[in-house]
Amino acid sequence: MNEFHGSRGEKESTKRSIMTQTETTAKKSVAAKVKAGSDVTVASEPKKAAKPAAKKKSGQAFPFTAIVGQEEMKLSLILNIIDPRIGGVLVMGHRGTGKSTTVRALAEVLPLIERVKDDTYNRTVDQFIEGEEAKKGQKAIDPTKLKTEKIPVPVVDLPLGATEDRVCGTIDIEQALTSGVKAFEPGLLAQANRGFLYIDEVNLLDDHLVDVLLDVAASGKNVVEREGISIRHPARFVLVGSGNPEEGELRPQLLDRFGLHARIITILDIAKRVDIVKRRREFDDDPDAFMKKYNREQLKLQKKIQTAKDLLPEVTMTDQVLTDIARLCMNLGIDGHRGELTITRTAFAHAAFLGQKEVTMKHVREIAGLCLRHRLRKDPLETLDAGEKIDRELAKVLGEAEAV
């Protein structure tokens, strides 16, 4: 079994290194330049000002499995891969604890997805047909004629300085100048469709970008209207944010959007810290050798995630567990139903990750803090930690359940 996956994995990893996220976007093809309106012609492949070689950065990411500690964050990310409907994760915590390193390492352990070949929006065949046929004057597309390809789940980095037009997409200025053609150039939201959108220092993001994100995250669609072009494309992504709470608070609506909230603190164990220093130095000295050393573990994790994804539809939950979850949320005074929903989904994913087919309260207990921490009413004078509070209520709920 190992051998089989070893060879398959190798192929995958070579493919992975060739098809880095940024390169796939560099290959923006004719399909990406969307026809819009009758007076607009489809432009030929634009000559991009020679993309610098530095684009190939994902090869340099520190391996996910070599990251020491910070289990809460790692689990949150993995559960989101298993079920993207969990709604993303917010990682908040101390400086210098490997938040962004971990998220950026994620790309290497992600499974593959299938999309229509060279489609910038990463659409499946069905989505592609639905989207394209809705356009004026478009004839029916024969699904069997469409070529597909497998790509790694995209991880798109949204830097703080991004402008709105790059996030949502805009009209290609170069083509407008050279050929007077209006061609739409998809933005980061397009690239992130069906993948992860990562925002470091999310608590410092500009308000107008937060507005855009909230809007798109709620509807799953990105709509751009400019210069008489109207574009609408799917933009469903797992939102991953990280930051240090001391630098500023997150807008409440955005906070609520995140399914999970992982907390990350300075590691105080000396042995672990020595290990961190050792691994980091090893990686800096010879990244390739280091990657090789962890290749096996990376593939193992990747496979475990894929297995969990396959198992997920078979996982079940009894009504009793569901009732207990509802009671827990009620007792904690959590508004709305997003709390229950997130716990349920996350518990399913967690059970699947552990290879178990039935969700028990043990699973719930392990993820309840992640799901609810940020949904509790914030009381600055409260001395009890949010996690402890959740644990305490959970124990109460379980105690009742046992007594009955």
Next chain:
Amino acid sequence: MIAFTDIVGMDLAKQALMLLAVDSELGGVVIPSAVGSGKSTIARAFAGILPEGTPFVELPLNVTEDRLIGGVDLEATLATGTRVVQHGVLSKAHGGVLYVDSISLLDSSAVSHIMDAISRGEVLVEREGLSEVHPAKFMLVGTYDPSDGEVRMGLLDRIGIIVPFTAQNDYRARKKIVNTVLGKRDEEDTRDELNMLTGLIQAAKEQLPHVSITKEQVQALIQTALSLGVEGNRVDIFTVRAALASAALAQRSDVDEEDMKQAIKLVLIPRATRMPEREAEANDMPPEEEPPPPDEEQEAEDEEAKSDTPDSEAEEEQKETPDMIEELMMDAIEMELPDNILNISLASKKKTTTGSRGEALNNKRGRFVRAQPGEMRSGKVALIPTLISAAPWQETRRRDKKLSNRPKTALIITKDDVKIKRFRDKSGTLFIFMVDASGSMALNRMRQAKGAVASLLQNAYVHRDQVSLISFRGKQAQVLLPPSQSVDRAKRELDVLPTGGGTPLASALYLGWETAKQARTKGISQIMFVLITDGRGNIGLQATFDPNAEKISKEDLEKEIEALSLSIQSDGIASIVVDTQMNYLSRGEAPKLAQKLGGRYFYLPNAKAEQIVEAALSF
């Protein structure tokens, strides 16, 4: 320009820069220093000891986002018809030095971009239809005057070396500096010395890969970081690197004690949140004492976890290290640092008076950062960006039938083109709480103030408000919570509030005024003082600067307060005075104080936090 070798004094800064020259992976050096102590001179001289051709880019404080990150060069793009990309300052510094003078005054979005570039080693340009990655691996050298405010912690965390702040007070050293500046030394000497130094650094660079550090030494460094309460794990890597670079400079192949001391001094101690000796719980606890570490429990847990592991070898090492560390650390601390490093930034604040620069910046209501699409009515129209954004479409629009029946104008501008100016304006209010922590009612007042701070911060996001808390007791006032929006931070910093002692009201007003001025330079224009006190000060301002100051008469005390109040009032700072004392004790000082400050007086015996907030917001 003055050569690196000609600079007198600032030895620590020089050592720090040399370590950086040996190992650029240390990320950078931050040098806090008072005005006129030659901090920018030394930073610029640093360029002279780097290999020839190393970029040295100075970052202007008022840099706009597109200059910083890079973007489309619209002028060239329009002229040539192809997209021309302009690299930003961050990418121009690639492979060299990015120098920021007054780094503490850099606005927060610029700081964020710098942080991002450091952590990636490149800049992601996702702007104006452009998607590029520019390499941006640079050494950051930042200098600042601590009286201008502190550098953001997140940024400091990504910079390896922070030079401990020591004011250059020795007049003889100063004289020498002046002499160096005025009377130029023999140029040949200088050149020789410089050559020697660059040779030394080059040799150290070659030596660096051959230097080794033992596991025990790494453990000792980490243990030190832990006992100093340094946040994060990134710092370990910097400490180890600094020790290695120090050994390389001495042409050794093993790290020795001196190297470790150097690393502790330049990397760890400036980040300390607590001093290692913790037994000083006496009544006479100085007000500067930090709250006890919140993570003590966890530490204990970790200790337990460790003893569970059967690795006896590791245990033995554990036993061995503490002595060594203590010795190292004490040595390092004693060498050239002031008594209480935790108090440094505050100490420096008291020594310097803010110059005219702070005032000049006050008049600005935020700073133009960039133009962004928006409704014409919702802000100031940025004319040039609007025209530029309309320019490329002229040809297509003239052909567009819908637009061609419009009256003939030179330019066809649609509402899509309109760009409005975006200012970085923190339009919220900074509430500076000044809490009288002296006397018997102190605990009560503190609780009220804490509640009020918490309550204000609940809604801080919405209003963009910030809260700061100054407590005054004993000889002087102290900033317990610098201006902040963070509930978490307030919670942590206000965990333990020392009380009792005299009532240095004047010192509080002064510190509050300084805090207000700093906030103004960062774009916060509305400031409100919330004084929770009975208004009875009994310690003069002099005592704040000089512990041996003579007792001041009541009249002089009054005059001090009056003068300060006048300055505060004329700076447009609003004040309220909340008196929570029981009525029979009041002698009417609090209402008088309110009058002096041109503020309002609230008498709220046993006030609840919400009442104080209400009072603050009602004004």
